[in-house]
Amino acid sequence: MISESDLLAKVPTGLFIGGEWRSTEKTIDVTDPATGAVLVSIADASADDATAALDAAVAVQDEWAATAPRTRSNILRKAFDLMQERRDEFALLMTLEMGKPLAEAQGEVTYGGEFLRWFSEEAVRITGRYGVNPEGTGRTIVSQHPVGPCYLITPWNFPLAMATRKIAPALAAGCTVIVKPASLTPLTTLYFVKLLEEAGLPAGVVNVLTTSSSSAVTEPLLTDSRLRKLSFTGSTPVGQKLMQQAATNVLRTSMELGGNAPFVVFDDADLDAAVDGAMAAKFRNIGQACTAANRFIVQESVADEFARRVTERVQGFRIGRGTEEGVTIGPLIDGRAVKKAGELVDDAVSKGATLLTGGSAVDGEGSFFEPTVITDVKTGSQILREEIFGPVLAIVPFSDEADAIRLANDTEYGLVSYVFTKDLARGQRMIDKLETGMMGLNVGVISNASAPFGGVKQSGIGREGGFEGIHEYLSTKYTMTPVA
Numbered sequence: 243m244i245s246e247s248d249l250l251a252k253v254p255t256g257l258f259i260g261g262e263w264r265s266t267e268k269t270i271d272v273t274d275p276a277t278g279a280v281l282v283s284i285a286d287a288s289a290d291d292a293t294a295a296l297d298a299a300v301a302v303q304d305e306w307a308a309t310a311p312r313t314r315s316n317i318l319r320k321a322f323d324l325m326q327e328r329r330d331e332f333a334l335l336m337t338l339e340m341g342k343p344l345a346e347a348q349g350e351v352t353y354g355g356e357f358l359r360w361f362s363e364e365a366v367r368i369t370g371r372y373g374v375n376p377e378g379t380g381r382t383i384v385s386q387h388p389v390g391p392c393y394l395i396t397p398w399n400f401p402l403a404m405a406t407r408k409i410a411p412a413l414a415a416g417c418t419v420i421v422k423p424a425s426l427t428p429l430t431t432l433y434f435v436k437l438l439e440e441a442g443l444p445a446g447v448v449n450v451l452t453t454s455s456s457s458a459v460t461e462p463l464l465t466d467s468r469l470r471k472l473s474f475t476g477s478t479p480v481g482q483k484l485m486q487q488a489a490t491n492v493l494r495t496s497m498e499l500g501g502n503a504p505f506v507v508f509d510d511a512d513l514d515a516a517v518d519g520a521m522a523a524k525f526r527n528i529g530q531a532c533t534a535a536n537r538f539i540v541q542e543s544v545a546d547e548f549a550r551r552v553t554e555r556v557q558g559f560r561i562g563r564g565t566e567e568g569v570t571i572g573p574l575i576d577g578r579a580v581k582k583a584g585e586l587v588d589d590a591v592s593k594g595a596t597l598l599t600g601g602s603a604v605d606g607e608g609s610f611f612e613p614t615v616i617t618d619v620k621t622g623s624q625i626l627r628e629e630i631f632g633p634v635l636a637i638v639p640f641s642d643e644a645d646a647i648r649l650a651n652d653t654e655y656g657l658v659s660y661v662f663t664k665d666l667a668r669g670q671r672m673i674d675k676l677e678t679g680m681m682g683l684n685v686g687v688i689s690n691a692s693a694p695f696g697g698v699k700q701s702g703i704g705r706e707g708g709f710e711g712i713h714e715y716l717s718t719k720y721t722m723t724p725v726a
Contacts, residue, residue: 261445519686
């Protein structure tokens with residue numbers, strides 16, 4: 243495997259605008275959350291840089307939209323192939339800047355790469371329809387067209403998959419883009435865009451802005467009438483503000499926002515499968531995922547046994563830097579995340595919950611928090627209302643199916659839910675009654691490039707991935723022609 247220093251030397255550190263890498267006077271330090279050490283310093287974009295990026299995207303929009311679908315497809319497929327060749331490099335880079343264990347980073351390379359492969363295939367399958375209208379007075383033509391230049395804002399927790407999940411469908415649809423990765427984890431996106439350049443992507447089609455001030459670059463873009471689309475993944479409060487700003491120019495928006503996922507275990511569930519699912523749904527990415535299970539709603543008759551089993555598994559985790567062999571729990575992204583996890587656990591315990599294991603920050607360098615299990619969490623605890631974004635498993639007992647549904651839906655969020663039961667009729671009822679955009683029925687991981695990812699209520703609007711994903715970047719045009 244390539245050394246850390248050699249890999250970091252390969253990563254661009256500038257802005258990417260109009261096919262050129264540009265340096266800036268101001269820079270941003272990117273740190274390793276496991277050690278606090280600075281990995282590298284990168285460019286810090288200004289409002290003028292944002293305008294230059296939009297100028298570049300607008301300049302080539304018509305040309306890119308007119309590019310043959312097969313050409314767009316081939317570029318995305320080439321990018322997929324290159325990513326597979328360099329999967330070890332991408333995995334190590336994510337571990338360095340975000341902290342996730344190397345094995346999980348390898349999994350993200352697989353997942354992120356699939357968006358390139360999936361949308362390389364969808365690029366040549368954009369279709370419309372044609373037919374005689376019901377009155378027989380004319381013919382209807384429905385066609386799909388690129389929406390235009392797009393602004394894509396990605397989060398820090400899945401630095402590769404969130405970039406490919408947005409960039410790939412935009413390019414497949416014929417849109418040019420400006421990407422703003424999170425300042426905490428920008429290196430993976432920079433390295434990925436360098437790969438796109440190598441795959442043959444024309445200059446100006448993808449532009450990248452790294453910045454320490456999101457508002458400084460976002461505001462001039464959202465107020466410029468040439469921009470036609472905004473896609474954001476992040477917190478609900480930030481998403482709400484962006485939607486307000488996007489309303490001025492009536493931008494197309496896709497919002498993948500916060501979550502508060504219920505994980506419901508009925509007394510007829512395969513408990514071994516439920517525990518396996520819980521480990522994946524909660525501790526994947528160190529709990530730092532919008533799809534992470536937040537509230538474990540477990541039927542009273544099996545709650546104690548479920549708690550015992552998950553505690554036993556959690557106590558077997560190994561904490562450490564993600565590059566170390568055998569590590570299963572890496573650092574949280576920063577000290578603020580550690581502080582929040584501790585406050586949520588302390589609040590729950592003060593209100594009557596029982597701490598079974600963990601519950602504290604880890605002394606020493608880096609931003610580590612012990613993997614934690616708490617049970618008998620009481621109504622009114624903050625941990626049931628807020629997204630944890632850390633390795634804390636909180637158990638709430640319930641009495642019957644109606645009680646489980648009430649508890650699961652008692653949130654303003656509606657991204658994903660998980661249900662474990664052997665009763666297929668009950669499973670169908672839960673599909674109908676749980677207010678979420680996605681569900682894992684007897685599985686703990688649901689993300690897949692071929693499936694539509696997204697939520698309801700305050701978890702967002704629009705879908706990413708699947709057949710639906712490319713339509714977020716297409717406008718529908720209806721044309722009427724006379725009967726010949």
